[in-house]
Amino acid sequence: MKALSLYQDRGTVVHRVDSRSKLLYILSAILIPAVLPGFMPGLAMLALSILILATGKVFGKVLPLVGFSLLILASIVLIQGLFYSGNKQLLFSLWRFGFYREGLLFSGGICLRVMNILCAVSILVLTTRPSDLIESLVRLGLSPHLGYVLSSVLQIIPQMTATMETITDAQRSRGMETEGTLLVRMKAFLPLIGPVVMNSLVSTRERSLALEVRAFSARSKKTFLNPPQGGTANTVIPLVLLLAMAAAIVWRVMQ
Amino acid sequence: MKNSMWNLKLSTSALVLIPAAVGINYIGKLFAGLLKLPLWLDSIGTVLSAMLAGPVVGAICGAINNIIYGLTMDPISFIYALTSIGIGLAVGVLAQKGRVNSIGGAVVVGLVAAVVSTLISTPINIGFWGGQTGNVWGDLVYAGMVAHHFPVWIASLTDEFIVDVPDKIATVIVAYGIYKGLPQKLTILFRHDSVTEQL
Numbered sequence: 001m002k003a004l005s006l007y008q009d010r011g012t013v014v015h016r017v018d019s020r021s022k023l024l025y026i027l028s029a030i031l032i033p034a035v036l037p038g039f040m041p042g043l044a045m046l047a048l049s050i051l052i053l054a055t056g057k058v059f060g061k062v063l064p065l066v067g068f069s070l071l072i073l074a075s076i077v078l079i080q081g082l083f084y085s086g087n088k089q090l091l092f093s094l095w096r097f098g099f100y101r102e103g104l105l106f107s108g109g110i111c112l113r114v115m116n117i118l119c120a121v122s123i124l125v126l127t128t129r130p131s132d133l134i135e136s137l138v139r140l141g142l143s144p145h146l147g148y149v150l151s152s153v154l155q156i157i158p159q160m161t162a163t164m165e166t167i168t169d170a171q172r173s174r175g176m177e178t179e180g181t182l183l184v185r186m187k188a189f190l191p192l193i194g195p196v197v198m199n200s201l202v203s204t205r206e207r208s209l210a211l212e213v214r215a216f217s218a219r220s221k222k223t224f225l226n227p228p229q230g231g232t233a234n235t236v237i238p239l240v241l242l243l244a245m246a247a248a249i250v251w252r253v254m255q
Numbered sequence: 256m257k258n259s260m261w262n263l264k265l266s267t268s269a270l271v272l273i274p275a276a277v278g279i280n281y282i283g284k285l286f287a288g289l290l291k292l293p294l295w296l297d298s299i300g301t302v303l304s305a306m307l308a309g310p311v312v313g314a315i316c317g318a319i320n321n322i323i324y325g326l327t328m329d330p331i332s333f334i335y336a337l338t339s340i341g342i343g344l345a346v347g348v349l350a351q352k353g354r355v356n357s358i359g360g361a362v363v364v365g366l367v368a369a370v371v372s373t374l375i376s377t378p379i380n381i382g383f384w385g386g387q388t389g390n391v392w393g394d395l396v397y398a399g400m401v402a403h404h405f406p407v408w409i410a411s412l413t414d415e416f417i418v419d420v421p422d423k424i425a426t427v428i429v430a431y432g433i434y435k436g437l438p439q440k441l442t443i444l445f446r447h448d449s450v451t452e453q454l
Contacts, residue, residue, distance in 0.1 A: 065330065154323070156277075160279075182293075189296075194436065196282055
């Protein structure tokens with residue numbers, strides 16, 4: 001079945017690292033630049049993330065994700081550059097507007113932080129199969145029931161999108177207007193979403209019966225389909241990341 | 256109390272409601288985009304599930320919604336899971352107390368949801384984006400207020416609030432309209448006050 005996911009199957013070294021290491025990497029990519037002062041730690045971390053993404057052959061897929069946030073980042077640079085409350089030193093002027101050094105530095109910091117988090121999360125999202133991620137979360141102690149809920153969402157959304165297209169076509173063929181003034185478009189919202197929602201809620205009843213019949217809420221211990229991923233890399237990487245985070249915090253406290 | 260709305264033990268029907276609700280959130284956002292409405296309408300499912308099954312399921316829906324968004328579209332939305340959890344809790348409590356019983360009640364609950372959402376989102380917006388929300392109208396107000404030397408937190412609070420109020424009120428009204436139309440054999444599955452009859 002088609003499932004909602006950004007996963008890219010490229011079979012590189014990065015893909016074989018288990019998701020626990022990648023989750024720890026996200027944590028360190030956020031924590032280390034936040035703990036250490038200046039722009040350098042953030043830039044170094046960003047360079048490392050880009051290197052990993054390139055090794056995983058998924059760098060091209062990061063750009064649409066970054067594009068999602070680019071507009072708001074651009075507006076932050078604009079607004080903070082012009083109006084940041086600490087603005088003192090005029091850097092350059094465009095037409096009638098003056099851009100200030102403090103505001104641009106402040107917004108630069110925000111951009112760097114956002115890019116850092118985006119790239120680190122992308123490593124996880126683009127190179128890990130969602131079902132593998134959920135399985136390793138369950139191994140780490142997430143309730144198997146919630147694990148089911150998470151993987152169920154990934155399958156239900158494409159289903160509902162398909163229903164949505166059917167309903168839109170059906171309502172249009174009955175002459176419902178979906179374009180025009182704001183009032184017309186607002187009126188169209190409920191007849192469009194209503195049937196999709198009713199459909200999905202009615203099917204929850206059947207789904208819960210089907211699950212119960214298969215002993216979904218049985219209390220016995222659940223087993224896993226796949227054996228846990230082993231290997232030296234999957235013990236060394238978490239260890240190195242934990243040490244790096246500890247070192248950053250210790251260094252900061254000593255300062 | 257066995258049938259309290261804070262019961263953390265989730266029934267199978269409540270668990271199955273969660274994926275459907277997250278799907279509804281997603282569809283709401285898609286339809287709002289399709290019809291070019293100036294609102295997000297991306298929490299209808301969270302609100303609906305909170306009305307049906309109470310604050311705990313509402314909060315879990317909110318959290319899972321943002322986790323899935325983060326995994327499949329925009330990694331930044333992980334952090335806003337806190338806002339979604341708050342909306343689910345607030346609407347769930349009010350609905351279980353019977354406040355969502357008319358359009359007027361829905362408007363009041365929408366307003367409360369907007370206040371909760373603003374209070375949780377603003378610190379995140381300030382910490383993460385320097386105070387902006389990414390919505391054109393809200394950010395214009397923000398720029399104007401910062402230019403007139405208002406403190407950042409007031410500008411950011413206003414920015415978020417004026418975007419959230421119409422959005423959350425519309426969301427709760429839509430969810431209420433759907434809730435009213437649901438057959439009783441469905442709503443009864445998720446209720447907490449149901450009493451088992453003994454023969």
